[in-house]
Amino acid sequence: MVFKCNKCSKQWHYDVKKCIFCRGEVVKVDVKKSSVRGMTKITIASPEHKRVPYCDLLLEDENGNFNIRKSFTEYEIGSVIEEKSEESSREAPERTIGVIGSGTMGSGIAQVCAHIGYQVIMCDIDDKILSKGLSRIDKNLSKITKDKEKEEVLGRIKTTTSLSDMADADLVEEASTENIKIKKGIFRELDSVCSKKTIFATNTSSLSIAELAKELSDPGRIIGIHFFNPVPKMKLVEIVKLKDTPDKTLEFAKEIALEMGKTPVVTGDAPGFIVNRLLLPFLNEAVDKLADGSSTAEDIDKAVTLGLNHPMGPLALSDLIGLDVCKAILEVLYDGYKDPKYKPCPKLCEMVELGHLGRKSGQGFYKY
Numbered sequence: 001m002v003f004k005c006n007k008c009s010k011q012w013h014y015d016v017k018k019c020i021f022c023r024g025e026v027v028k029v030d031v032k033k034s035s036v037r038g039m040t041k042i043t044i045a046s047p048e049h050k051r052v053p054y055c056d057l058l059l060e061d062e063n064g065n066f067n068i069r070k071s072f073t074e075y076e077i078g079s080v081i082e083e084k085s086e087e088s089s090r091e092a093p094e095r096t097i098g099v100i101g102s103g104t105m106g107s108g109i110a111q112v113c114a115h116i117g118y119q120v121i122m123c124d125i126d127d128k129i130l131s132k133g134l135s136r137i138d139k140n141l142s143k144i145t146k147d148k149e150k151e152e153v154l155g156r157i158k159t160t161t162s163l164s165d166m167a168d169a170d171l172v173e174e175a176s177t178e179n180i181k182i183k184k185g186i187f188r189e190l191d192s193v194c195s196k197k198t199i200f201a202t203n204t205s206s207l208s209i210a211e212l213a214k215e216l217s218d219p220g221r222i223i224g225i226h227f228f229n230p231v232p233k234m235k236l237v238e239i240v241k242l243k244d245t246p247d248k249t250l251e252f253a254k255e256i257a258l259e260m261g262k263t264p265v266v267t268g269d270a271p272g273f274i275v276n277r278l279l280l281p282f283l284n285e286a287v288d289k290l291a292d293g294s295s296t297a298e299d300i301d302k303a304v305t306l307g308l309n310h311p312m313g314p315l316a317l318s319d320l321i322g323l324d325v326c327k328a329i330l331e332v333l334y335d336g337y338k339d340p341k342y343k344p345c346p347k348l349c350e351m352v353e354l355g356h357l358g359r360k361s362g363q364g365f366y367k368y
Contacts, residue, residue, distance in 0.1 A: 003016050003026050003027070003028055004026065004027060005019035005021070005022065005024045005025070005026050006024055006025050006026070006027055007019065007022050007024025007025070008021055008022045008024055009067075010022075010070075011069065016094075016095070017094040017095075017117065018117050020116045020117055020259060023117075033061070033062055033080055033081070034059040034060060034061045034062075034067075034080070034081050035059065035060050035078060035079070035080050035081075036057055036058070036059060036075045036076070036077055036078060036079045036080075036081065037058045037059065037060050037066070037077065038057070038058035038077065039055050039056070039057050039058070039074065039075060039077065040055065040056045041053055041054075041055050041074070042054050042055065042056060049070070054070055054071065054072050055070070055071045055072070055073070055074055055075075056068055056069075056070060056071075057069045057070075057071050057075065059081065072258065094119060095118050095119070095170050095171075096118065096119045096120075096121065096168065096169045096170055097110075097113045097118045097119070097120050097121070097169060097170065097171050097172075097173065098120075098121045098122075098123065098165075098166035098169040098171070098172035098173065099113070099120060099121070099122045099123070099172075099173050099175060100123050100124075100163070100166075100172065100173070100174045100175060100176055100186060101123075101124060101174070101175035101176040101177075101203075102122050102123075102124040102129055102130050102132070102133025102134070102159070103129075103133065103175070103177075104136070104229060104230075105175045105203055105227060105229060105231060106122065106124070106133065106175035106176075106203075107122070107133040107134075107136045107137050108140075108227065108229070108230055108231025108232055109173055109175055109203070109227055109231050110122045110133070110137065110157055111137045111140060111141065111153070111231070111232055112231055112232055112260050112261075113260065114137075114153045114154070114156040114157045115141075115145075115153050115232075116259060116260060116261070117156070118156065119156055119158075120156055120157045120158065121157075121158050121159075121160060121165055121166050121169060122134075122157055122158070122159050122160070123159070123160050123161065123162070123163060123165070123166065124159075124161065125161060126161060127159070127161065130159040130161070133159075134154070134157065134159065137153075137154065137157070138150070138154060140232060141153055141154070144232075163186070163189050163190055163193055164193045166190070166193070166194060166198075167193050167194055167195055167198075168194075168195055168198075169194065169198055170197070170198065170199065171198070171199045171200075171201060171252075171256060172190055172194065172198060172199075172200050172201065173201045173202075173203060173225060174186055174187070174190075174200070174201065174202045174203060174204075175202075175203040175227075178204065178205065178206070178207065178325060178328050178329075180207050180208075180211060180212075183202065183204065183207065183212055184211070184212060184214075184215050187200060187202075187212050187215040187216060187222070188215045191215060191216045191217055196218075198221070199221055199222075199223065199249060199252055199253070200216065200221050200222040200223075201222070201223050201224065201225040201253065202222065202223075202224055202225070202226075203224075203225065203226055203227055204224065204226065205226060205272075205273075205276050205325070205329055206271055206272050206273070206276055206328075206329045206332040206333065207332060208269060208271075209222060209223070209224045209240050209241075209242055209269045210242055210269050213242060219242065219244065220244060220245060220246045220249060221249070222242075223239065223240065223241055223242075223245055223249050223250065223253045224238065224239065224240025224241070224269070224273070225237060225238075225239060225240075225253050225256065225257065226238040226239075226240060226273060227262075228275070229320065229321065235261070235262055235263050236262065236263055236265065236275070237257040237260075237262040237263065237264045237265075238264075238265055238267055238273050238274060238275065239253050239254060239257065239264045239265065239266045239267070240267055240268070240269055240273055241266060241267075241268065241269070242268075242269050243268075243269075250266070254266075270336070271332050271333045271335075271336030271337060272329065272332070272333050272336075276329050276333070277333065280326060280329050280330050280333060280342070281330075281333075281341050281342060282314060283314045283315075283317065283318050283321075283326055284326070284330055284342075284344060284345050284348060285314075285345075286300055286304070286313075286314035286315055286318070287314075287315070287318065287345050287347050287348045287351075287365075288345040288347060290315065290347065290365065291345065291346065291347035297313075297315045297316075297365045297366065300313060300314065300315055301313020301314065301315050301316050315364075315365040315366070316365070316366065318358060318364065318365065319358030319359050319364035319365055319366055319368075320358065320359055321358070322357050322358050322359075322360055323348060323351050323352050323356065323357045323358050323364055324352050324357050326344075326348065327344045327348055327349065327352050330342055330343065330344040330348075331344060351364065351365075
């Protein structure tokens with residue numbers, strides 16, 4: 001079965017409360033088979049459709065009716081698209097997303113989810129931390145929404161200190177501290193309290209998904225959905241799959257990313273995935289360059305922003321990420337690949353030891 005917006009005719013393969021594009025009413029549509037009669041690939045973004053490329057499919061249904069559907073999948077002319085209710089419908093009447101962690105990443109994920117209409121349950125270890133997370137979301141929304149809309153978005157976020165409150169969530173996204181023991185404990189508990197339909201995801205930037213999967217009775221329920229900071233602005237999401245990740249889990253993760261206005265890329269489970277495997281040696285080298293005393297932090301960053309056309313220099317970016325996080329990711333890369341190019345340089349280790357972690361501590365390579 002499919003679900004269709006009465007106002008703009010957008011369709012989904014699962015139950016949707018309100019159209020995420022125009023906020024129109026969504027109704028259930030009978031199961032149909034459609035044949036692809038034409039396909040146009042769109043590569044230029046427009047105000048209505050900013051994500052490209054996508055395809056406009058000309059479809060003919062079983063009754064000879066024609067309609068145009070937007071798709072991120074390319075089909076051959078003559079292909080038959082069959083909607084299967086057992087694969088596409090969700091049990092919950094509305095999509096509920098659990099987010100574990102209310103720090104910079106967790107609160108950002110919760111904000112984006114609530115903004116598009118999801119019901120969100122945000123969990124952390126105590127109410128004071130949760131309050132800070134909500135304040136961060138409130139502040140961010142104040143910059144981009146009017147008061148009425150902001151209150152509606154905040155009203156879709158519930159907070160809790162108990163993982164059991166996520167028992168009926170469609171997806172639980174873990175965004176806790178980058179510590180394998182803590183994450184394993186979280187997934188062990190989630191496995192015991194959540195319903196069988198719940199998909200588990202982790203926002204880890206470098207840790208092994210396979211290791212986390214060992215804590216679950218069904219390893220096929222977990223997938224990596226790695227967002228980038230700041231979550232509301234950054235378009236990329238890395239979808240990290242295991243060798244045995246079911247197609248249903250992978251497609252669900254991609255669908256979530258697309259609904260949130262993100263662009264998903266799929267990668268296997270290896271230290272650093274795509275972005276951090278490429279990025280962290282670059283940041284590490286910039287720190288080592290600073291350590292030799294021949295250039296200032298400002299000049300290194302200026303050289304990269306102007307010479308490579310990067311939006312932010314490597315040292316300022318390291319401060320934004322957190323020097324402790326950079327060091328932790330490099331250590332994971334070094335342990336995983338056994339290559340000295342991933343070993344944290346002495347200057348980075350020294351900064352972390354001094355507590356100069358970047359923006360979060362008020363001082364890193366720059367003062368804040």
